[in-house]
Amino acid sequence: MENGQVTNGHDVEGSSEPKTIHNAIVEIVSDSGEGAQKAGQSFATIGAKSGNGVWTVEIIPAEIKPPARSRAGASGIRIRLGSEQITNMGDTADIVVAFNEQVLYGRIINDALREGTVVLLENKWASDPDEQIRDMYTTAVKDFRARGLIVHELAMHEACLEYTPKPQLGKNMFVLGMLCWIYQLNPDLALREIAAVFAKKSAAVIESNQKLFHGGVKFARENLTYCYTIPTMKTEQDLIVTNGNQAVGLGVMASGMEMVSMYPITPATSATHYLAGVYQKVGGFIHQAEDEIAAIGFAIGASYAGKTACTITSGPGLALKTEFIGLAVMSEVPLVIVDVQRGGPATGLPTKVEQGDLFAALYASPGDAPKVVMAAATIEECFHMIITARKLAEMFRTPVIVLTDANLATGQTAYPRPKATEEWMAPPIDQSPWPEGLAPYEWDKKTGLSRRPIPGQRGGEYVLTGLAHTKLSHVAYDPTVNQMSTEMRSRKIASLAQTLRPPTIHGDDEGDLLLVGWGSTIGSIEEAVDRARADGYKVSSLHLRFIAPMEPGLKKMFERFKRVMTIELNYSDPQGGFSGDPETARRAQLAQHLRAQTLHDVGYWSITPGQPLQPNQICQVIAKTLEEMGLAQRGAEVAHA
Amino acid sequence: MFGLKTDWSLDVLPRYFSLEDYQGGMARWCPGCGDHGVLTAVQRICRDAQLLPEQTVCVSGIGCSSRFPHYMKTYGFHGLHGRALPVACGVKSRRPDLHIWVATGDGDCCSIGAGHWVHAIRYNMNMVVMLFDNNVYGLTKNQTSPTSQPGLKTNTHPRGAFLPPLNPSLTTLSIANVSFVAQTVDWNPPHVYATLKLAFEHPGLSFVRIFQRCPVFTPLVFEDAQSDPSLVMLLEDENGVTADAAGIKMYKNRVAHDPSDIDKAREIVSREDVLPIGLFFADPNRPRYEMMSSVGADTTIEEKLETFDKELDRFAI
Structure with a gap:
């Protein structure tokens, strides 16, 4: 496929029979407050309950109510469904439901769409009383078509009026109905999900939303000419679906820690929001401190008194906690610090993903302050690492930093239901x-x-x-x-x-190119490696969970590959440095660290888009690198349709 | 005193603690420093209350007075500059069984730690907070503090401090949920003892501002009040500080003050013509954060496991 894109087989030619596909990437984008995320989360849960692999990525503006119909204000969600376990957000979207044309631009500038992406676009703007809006709409639709998007203008708002006087509040469940029809998901599961989502509301609210759902199903059946089925996985295991921050919260409970001390910061805080509803039932307490410094000080006080505590933050908070982390190292106080990384420095990109805090986690305290630094690669690991972190903190009398990120924090996926045991829990003091x-x-x-x-x-x-x-x-x-x-x-x-055990290599343990990653990029990296290997390239990957101390045996592993490079979501100077002198180049953080630790010539590719990496982007890096090494034909693409 | 009960029967207690049992390392404060006297008072109070040394925690920040925990033979936490209060609150949060003493200075509490001070007062956790206020940074060698009087020549303001000083007790009396504010002076050990004892007995956060001299940098800062006791105003009430005669007989300037009257307390504590000492305000019935933060501390592992497993049902598919 052109540009290495994977289309997932979404034909839109008329067909009465659902077409079987194995992978689908769907986005819902709207203005803030129109419920796109709620619809998307429900869609993912219904998919997961049906037995599909799922992965979601939230698209969140930094403001609560940014101006309506603005590109930067695009709020929404991407859902990837598949026949197998899904580990990342995938490449470009197959179908996008857009509540207005401007928010769709928000996705175009983020390279989320491609030629051939189907856009289900709300058409009420074409007849808006404001002439300017009508013009904007018409111009945009023309532009979308010129870009190769397949635009279906739909009167969703108008259709909703049949079920609710306020379509703006209910359109999301209408869209859920449309998507469930398009992907032929079981409506009974959907109705139950709606009842669960609105469980705290009145029966009338549930009923109204279920009517909207039915309306959406009917609308899609009558107006769309395509639908798909995604075969489901067979699994005997009990599964749960959570996002990474809920996983952190569950991990806190399963670790037996009784205290989370925090200060509100995006994107970390939702872990505490989740915990706040349930923590007291396990005897836990959330302290909302007056600031980030007090939050860790309070946690250290509780830990010192025998109740090992956890503090959950993001980059700017980690910076403020630095002095106290040094104190915990110096005085050997066990403590779990979770850093849900976002874009930085300073306020940076509060709602978006970046892996920029590695150096801060490793080195920020003054003096010599060795500590444990771990990075969760998956949502499931967000859960298990907290339990490990508490144990290590107490066993080694040290602060332990667990790095997650905005991608893990808000992404949802299914994983085996944990069976907590007494051994996971902090013993009585x-x-x-x-x-x-x-x-x-x-x-x-x-x-x-x-x-x-x-x-x-x-x-x-x-x-x-x-x-x-x-x-x-x-x-x-x-x-x-x-x-x-x-x-x-x-x-x-x-x-x-x-x-520690040496890490396992994904793919052969020798070859031309070894990609090294850490954190939430594992799914995209491994999917890219799988595609490249399917095309016959000798590419493997390796993912680190322990950064400090370093997992053993890396140098020997590196030496079995012609080239080793990290793939990271943080900043690095252009290869060779701005001045052409590689000695002055600022490298991606893990690469710099690995070079120092192993004396191996570890290369790097890293960017800061505020978005998770698409496997396709990594495929292109693989192709380019192999080409530089003389191991691939110029222009060859590592990808397959 | 040893084991003697009020009914005059002799009863040897299983553990009895003398002053020595609370005395830690040899204090390294300068000779003549007011800190020595406060340390002795606290040790006496611990002895009189027979506090279990293992149940007692002294928490401090950084500064001369923050060395306090090292000189007690209890548990101690000598942490970071300005951060004594968050740590002390954290210790108390899940361990309300522990007795907490906090030692902090005018720089530690009212400058670098000012944010925590405001909030700790609001949390009102049961502990004694001793503000050792000598109007100057001592340990870092003579810099202006937020309570320095205008004109005080320091290394950072050699031509004299410029700004009006902060009044820590007035500030504290203005914070929501304040529950105890008292003042005392380091040159009057009986009054220091009686004030801290009352503070220790108060349920909630007891804030005690101790006026003291730094023998090196501010030896004369309270010279007027020391040489002329009429410049000290003694607050009197049956529920207030009741020092023995040795501690009060020189003070002729006395005023009756009902410690439940917070408006009057603010008025008196604002006075600049005299140095008011005694209990300004006490309300034993204000909410204490540890009542909330320690809920569930006795949950068993079995209960936690059961609840956790049930919770997973919410996410099950």
Whole structure:
């Protein structure tokens, strides 16, 4: 297929029989407040319940009510459905439902559409009383067609009037009906989903939305000439569908941590919104602090007193917490810090994805402040990593940073229902008498580990301090003590490193090109690698979960490939640097780190679009790199329709 | 005192704590520093209340007075500059069984930690917050503090401090949910002891501003009030600070003040012609955040597992 795009077989020629396809990418875009996300989430849940693989990506403007009919105000959602497990948002959209023509431009500038994308466009603007709006609409539709979009102008608003006096509030469920018809999803599942979504509202509201849903089904049947079925997966496993922030919240509960201390920040806060509704049932408490610094200080206080706590934030919050993270390292207080990364620096792109906080997580504290840094690659890992993080924090007496991002935070997918066990949970705090003669930092010289006294333990009284200290926690400025205690804090991280396994390589463990990634890009990278391998290219990938300490054995793995490069969602200078001197080039963050750690010539490709990576983009990087290496024909594309 | 009960029967307690049991490392404050006296008062209060040392936590920020926890033989947390209060609140949040003493200075509390101060007052968690106010930054060597008097020559303002000083007690009395504000002076140990004791007994956050001298940088800052006791105004009430005779006999300037009258408290604490000491305001019935934050701390692992599994049903497909 041209440009390496995958079309997913969406023919729109008239056919009375549903066509079988295996993959579909659908978007709903609207002004803020028109319910596109609710419709999309419901559509994804219905798909998942039907047995399809699903993945969603929310399209969120930074403002609550940006101006209507504006490109930057486009609010919505992408849903990818498939016959197999879906791990990423895919390439360009197959079908887009647009509530007005301007928000569609918001998707065009983000390269979300292609020639042949079907646009189901609200046509009420063509007869708007405002002449300017009518003109904008007509001009845009012409332009869309010139761009190769297949535009179907539909009177959705008017059709909704049959069911509601206020179509603006109900059109989303109408659209849900249309999509469920287009993809032949079970209407009974949909009706149940609507009842669940509006469970807190009155029966009349549920009924009204279900009528709108039926209306949408009828409208699509009468007005559209195409529909599809996506065969479902056979699975014996119990599955759950959550987004990444809900997964973090569930992970907090399953870890037994009883305290989340936070300050509102996008896109992290929805984890707390979720927890707020349920946390008390497991005895937990959410502290909304006066600021980010107080949030971590409060968490450290709770941890010090034996109740290991969690603080959830995003980049700017992580920056403010830096000094306290250093204190937790210095005084060896266990703590879980979740950084839901967004675009930066400063306020950056608050609602959009970026992997720009790796260096901040690794290095931000002054002085030598070794800590554990992990990166969740999937929504399921957002859950499990919190449990691991709590355990590591306590076992190694250290802060643990878990990096997720806006893509994971708001994306939804299905994964096996966890079966929590007692071992996942924080044990009750130890209040037994402290062993006589045991120092509060009785560092084991080989492991750097020491046992921690908890207030309430008789005989364990000690004064935690951020000053350099002896094993008795006595302030000490002498050079030997500082060297030794700094070494102990580093040594325990090395002890953790010794327990880690080398990562597994996706594809063959030798070849021409190895892509290295971290975080939420795993799905796109592996899908791109699979496409390239299907075309006969010797490409593999590797994904890191532990950044600090580093997973072992990387250099040996790297050496089995002709070239190694990272794929990242952060900034890097053009290859070779602006001045043509590669020594001055600023590299992608993981690449820089890997180069330093392994002395291997690790290359990189990274961008900051504020969007998840499309597999197609990575395919093009693979093709270009192999071409540079003389291993692919110029102009060859790594992709298949 | 040892084990002697009021009915004069002799009863050896299983654990009895003397002053020494609360005395930690040798204090490294300058000779003549007011901190020494406050430390002794707190140790006495702990002894008198027979606080379990393992149930007692002293939390501080950074500054001379923030070394306080090191000189107590209890649990302690000597953290970051300005951040004593969030840590102290966090300690208390899930462990309401612990007794908390907070040591903070005028720079620590009223400058770098000012945001936390406002909110900690509002949280009103049960603890004693001692503001060691010597009107100057001591540990970093003589910089202007938010409570420095105009004209005070410091390393950052060699021609004299310019701005009017902040009045920490007045500020505290203006914060929602304030529950206890008192003032005392470091040169009057009986009054310091009586004030802190009352603060310790108060259910909620007790804010005590302790006027003190830095023997090195502000030795004369309260010289007037020291040499002329009539410049000190003693607040009196049956529910107020009741220091013994040694602590009050020199003060002829006395005023009856009902500590439930917050408007009057604000008026008195604003006075600049005298140095008012005693209890300004106390309300034991204000909501305390730990009543909310500690709910569920006794949930068992079995209960958590069961609830968690039920919760997953919401997401099941």
